[in-house]
Amino acid sequence: MYFAASDYRLYRTFPMTLRTTILAGFAAASLSILGSPLHAQSAKAELTVYKSPQCGCCTKWADHMDDNGFDSTAINRHDMATLKASLGVPSGLQSCHTGQVKDYVFEGHIPADVVKRFLENPPEDAYGLAVPGMPIGSPGMKMGTRHQDYDVILLKRSGKHEVYTRVSQHSAP
Template identity: 35%
Template sequence: MFLKKRYIINILIAGLLLSVVIVAGCSNNNNNQPAQTVTLFKSEYCGCCGLYEKYLDKQDYNVNLEEMDDIDPIKDKYGIPADLRSCHTMIVGDYFVEGHIPMEAIEKLMTERPDIAGIAMPGMPSGSPGMPGAKKEPFVIMAVGKDGTISEFMRI
């Protein structure tokens, strides 16, 4: 009887330890990696840009916020085409990220590190990060080459 009880307790302990290992392995938090630091340029009067900043904060990004009256000089500096411009511009590493771009696209950009200047999603699509409403159609994110060429980066 004593051996049977001990056997059951050992099985339970092993199961508990296995569960802890599995849950720890599935965790997205990697405390050994520092948070990515980004710079977000926005108008001080834009509410949706503030919501996008909060979205980035929740994704564990360190956000350096640069509020200014006119962000067109920043867009010009990074070569963002006029027809792809949105209400804010973010710099992540060596890339610009223009508009309310979902984290999935930013992660793809930083993982693949293509030879481009940046990515952009023009306008302020409903349901995109920082924007109210439901998503009505796929988000089309464009890649902007260092030479100014434009191509589709991804659809979400």
């Protein structure tokens, strides 16, 4: 194989060494990962919201979650009690809707920032969170400036549930 003089000049101007090839590969890979919409920092967690077809506050809670970095899909169910039992939500800690991200359960009007904190570092033995009832002022239950302080309960596989955090008027979203 013969090279023309112009080919030799091009090679001398842009020599492709092994080091240059590796660096170019790393640069291309980094740009493709960082520029991807699936990059971990920008990806929205997929949230399934199970709710009764007539419930308006459930839709407002799902909107709150969407506004705060989640991608929710609402599924209307007529058998909510059966669903909650199958997901392990204790009857005394139930609310009107149930959310699910991967294998974690989120029962009731839990603020998005609390769900995010839980998902970033799930406590050992935990399978979800619950806000029993429908506290006034919680996401989806806004009533002007009124606010009721409430606890977010940590659901544990051992059955020994405990307070995960308290939401007060000063800490409310």
